Amino acid sequence: MADNGNRRPDPDKGGSFKDLFAPVAGFGVTFATMFRKVQTEEYPEQKRPTQLRFHGRHQLNRHPDGLEKCVGCELCAWACPADAILVEGANNDDAAGERFSPGERYGRVYQINYLRCIFCGLCIEACPTRALTMTNEYELADDNRADLIFTKDQLLAPVLSGMLPAPHPMVEGMDERDYYLGKVTGATPAQQEWVERHDGDTTVDEPDTLPVEHQEAGQHAGEGRP
Amino acid sequence: MSGSTTTQNDAFGASTPGDAPEDTPVINAVGGDWDSVTDEATALHEERIVVNMGPQHPSTHGVLRLILELDGETVTEARAGIGYLHTGIEKNMEFRTWTQGVTFCTRMDYVMPLFNEAAYCLAVEKVLGITDQIPERANVIRVMMMELNRITSHLVALATGGMEMGATTVMTIGFRERERILRIFEMVTGLRMNNSYIRPGGVAQDIPAGCIDAIREMMPLLRKGIGELEALLNENPILKGRTVDVGYLDLTGCIALGVTGPVLRSTGYPHDLRKSEPYCGYETYDFDVPTADTCDAYGRLRIRLDEMYQSMRIVEQAVQRLDDTPGPVMVADKKIAWPAQLAVGSDGQGNSLDHIREIMGESMESLIHHFKLVTEGFRVPPGQAYAAVESPKGELGCHVVSTGGTRPYRAHFRDPSFNNLQAVAAMSEGGAVADVIVAVASIDPVMGGVDR
Numbered sequence: 001m002a003d004n005g006n007r008r009p010d011p012d013k014g015g016s017f018k019d020l021f022a023p024v025a026g027f028g029v030t031f032a033t034m035f036r037k038v039q040t041e042e043y044p045e046q047k048r049p050t051q052l053r054f055h056g057r058h059q060l061n062r063h064p065d066g067l068e069k070c071v072g073c074e075l076c077a078w079a080c081p082a083d084a085i086l087v088e089g090a091n092n093d094d095a096a097g098e099r100f101s102p103g104e105r106y107g108r109v110y111q112i113n114y115l116r117c118i119f120c121g122l123c124i125e126a127c128p129t130r131a132l133t134m135t136n137e138y139e140l141a142d143d144n145r146a147d148l149i150f151t152k153d154q155l156l157a158p159v160l161s162g163m164l165p166a167p168h169p170m171v172e173g174m175d176e177r178d179y180y181l182g183k184v185t186g187a188t189p190a191q192q193e194w195v196e197r198h199d200g201d202t203t204v205d206e207p208d209t210l211p212v213e214h215q216e217a218g219q220h221a222g223e224g225r226p
Numbered sequence: 227m228s229g230s231t232t233t234q235n236d237a238f239g240a241s242t243p244g245d246a247p248e249d250t251p252v253i254n255a256v257g258g259d260w261d262s263v264t265d266e267a268t269a270l271h272e273e274r275i276v277v278n279m280g281p282q283h284p285s286t287h288g289v290l291r292l293i294l295e296l297d298g299e300t301v302t303e304a305r306a307g308i309g310y311l312h313t314g315i316e317k318n319m320e321f322r323t324w325t326q327g328v329t330f331c332t333r334m335d336y337v338m339p340l341f342n343e344a345a346y347c348l349a350v351e352k353v354l355g356i357t358d359q360i361p362e363r364a365n366v367i368r369v370m371m372m373e374l375n376r377i378t379s380h381l382v383a384l385a386t387g388g389m390e391m392g393a394t395t396v397m398t399i400g401f402r403e404r405e406r407i408l409r410i411f412e413m414v415t416g417l418r419m420n421n422s423y424i425r426p427g428g429v430a431q432d433i434p435a436g437c438i439d440a441i442r443e444m445m446p447l448l449r450k451g452i453g454e455l456e457a458l459l460n461e462n463p464i465l466k467g468r469t470v471d472v473g474y475l476d477l478t479g480c481i482a483l484g485v486t487g488p489v490l491r492s493t494g495y496p497h498d499l500r501k502s503e504p505y506c507g508y509e510t511y512d513f514d515v516p517t518a519d520t521c522d523a524y525g526r527l528r529i530r531l532d533e534m535y536q537s538m539r540i541v542e543q544a545v546q547r548l549d550d551t552p553g554p555v556m557v558a559d560k561k562i563a564w565p566a567q568l569a570v571g572s573d574g575q576g577n578s579l580d581h582i583r584e585i586m587g588e589s590m591e592s593l594i595h596h597f598k599l600v601t602e603g604f605r606v607p608p609g610q611a612y613a614a615v616e617s618p619k620g621e622l623g624c625h626v627v628s629t630g631g632t633r634p635y636r637a638h639f640r641d642p643s644f645n646n647l648q649a650v651a652a653m654s655e656g657g658a659v660a661d662v663i664v665a666v667a668s669i670d671p672v673m674g675g676v677d678r
Contacts, residue, residue, distance in 0.1 A: 022461035029454045030395065039402050051409070052570045053416035053434060061573050078601045081326040120329040120422040124576045125430070125566030126600040128585055128593065133576030134416075157573060180586035182579065 066163030069131035079126035084116035162186035323603030335675030352611035379618035387667035428556035473665030487620025523668035
């Protein structure tokens with residue numbers, strides 16, 4: 001063994017006594033370990049919190065007034081190296097009462113296939129509106145494939161206080177840019193009134209409940225990439 | 227002749243052509259009654275048998291298949307059968323952008339993900355000609371993460387190697403200590419393994435607040451844990467009996483077979499790319515290259531232990547520099563730098579609201595850049611480059627070829643596990659079967675890297 005002095009930056013060990021007992025030093029380790037706290041983690045009874053940056057389940061966020069942040073640009077699907085994301089955008093239509101996001105477009109179909117997702121985080125880095133974020137939730141196991149294709153209703157963030165679930169018009173007097181500049185702070189009485197008036201009779205699209213339909217050839221995000 | 231055995235020459239029984247006479251009986255045990263197999267073997271008065279050790283053998287580091295020809299307990303011929311974990315990573319990378327390639331190559335040798343990323347990114351940066359423009363802070367972070375990764379890799383090597391020899395305590399201590407570093411990785415990259423953290427041009431994001439303190443708190447505990455491993459291993463008579471003079475491969479053999487890493491250094495040759503061809507500023511760090519002159523499994527084990535101390539030295543220096551060098555962690559060229567500015571909020575981790583404000587509210591040009599880089603990626607001028615890093619297992623090289631497009635024409639990796647695995651035959655032929663396990667453990671191959 002080439003001895004190069006610097007092997008241990010703080011040489012606090014050594015001496016002939018140590019050398020004498022070196023062959024059985026392992027017993028010392030074993031004995032000392034008996035008096036130590038057990039390192040085993042008692043999952044699932046006790047869950048160790050993840051670090052803040054942990055890449056967990058995705059979430060589709062809302063603006064403070066409840067409109068969806070996703071504009072259906074498909075950048076997440078483009079960034080995804082595993083082709084796990086499927087997005088289909090559609091036009092917002094104020095006249096028909098179909099206003100889901102500020103601006104022109106919204107994500108009508110949004111699916112993340114957790115059988116494919118590798119949790120690399122390129123999608124959240126790609127999202128230009130912070131519509132897509134990753135939470136710290138990691139318990140994503142299931143016993144069948146269909147349930148692991150998460151649809152938009154599963155991914156959407158909960159409606160917090162001050163928010164109104166889409167669809168509803170934008171805050172009056174605000175345009176799309178104002179949302180991104182942080183000028184919108186919550187739903188207004190006018191939006192509240194609109195939602196109450198249109199409760200249940202907006203002609204929204206069918207809820208996205210059949211994920212398999214969108215996996216047909218030519219429809220999957222990532223096919224036809226350059 | 228029973229249905230389960232055959233005396234015909236077959237692919238599994240054949241060794242080198244001309245090695246055995248044509249009529250050599252081959253008994254191929256593929257089920258049936260074991261007694262009839264042994265009866266036939268006994269009737270031949272022949273002890274030479276071929277054993278497939280693996281690919282599902284717990285002692286062969288994943289899905290490595292060793293084809294051993296045994297004469298009694300002595301190995302007369304050893305061949306490594308590989309390919310059971312082939313995932314087409316290199317080919318897949320040709321169909322992804324240069325940035326997306328990181329998420330693929332990090333999964334090759336999954337015990338040292340950050341080295342895979344570093345080798346790939348250094349090669350891409352070489353073709354781009356931006357090696358000098360990588361920010362100092364990014365290089366320091368790379369060095370720190372790589373050295374932490376080196377410790378985890380060596381801990382796994384010792385842990386699994388110990389377990390294969392029956393020392394479960396070595397395994398539990400090894401993985402216990404590795405966990406400390408994986409928590410740091412989780413803190414910095416959001417992932418414990420397969421980090422996709424090092425990107426062409428720098429790193430994905432700066433280290434989080436409190437990270438340096440966490441590392442400084444972790445280091446003494448880690449040092450203590452590795453000290454325990456040393457106490458268990460260094461002079462343990464049983465371990466020395468299993469490893470001393472086992473898996474012998476001298477310098478000539480190493481050079482002839484292209485073997486690098488701890489195996490090469492166990493012959494006394496202090497070859498280390500961090501010293502001989504420095505990258506990421508390694509020439510500015512103070513560390514030694516541990517060597518041994520025993521050429522055996524025991525020497526490699528001691529080298530791994532020593533290298534962990536050297537890595538801790540480098541990490542301590544890097545942490546100090548991180549305190550002193552603020553600055554960007556991604557190359558300034560906006561045509562290359564992946565545009566993300568991540569921030570953690572109550573809604574999880576995503577692009578920071580400042581970044582959103584800029585691209586969506588203020589600068590249309592930034593938005594166009596963002597879209598171009600994410601959808602198409604950056605273009606790399608035609609050319610090719612080879613970049614190599616000193617991984618825990620040896621020289622990990624990456625050869626990328628670009629035809630000027632947004633995707634690699636070819637990304638080839640010289641994975642040290644693959645090259646070092648050649649040495650199995652030289653190390654284990656003539657020894658006992660039990661020594662094959664020790665020899666393979668001393669090479670520390672990871673099949674994800676071998677097969678790619």
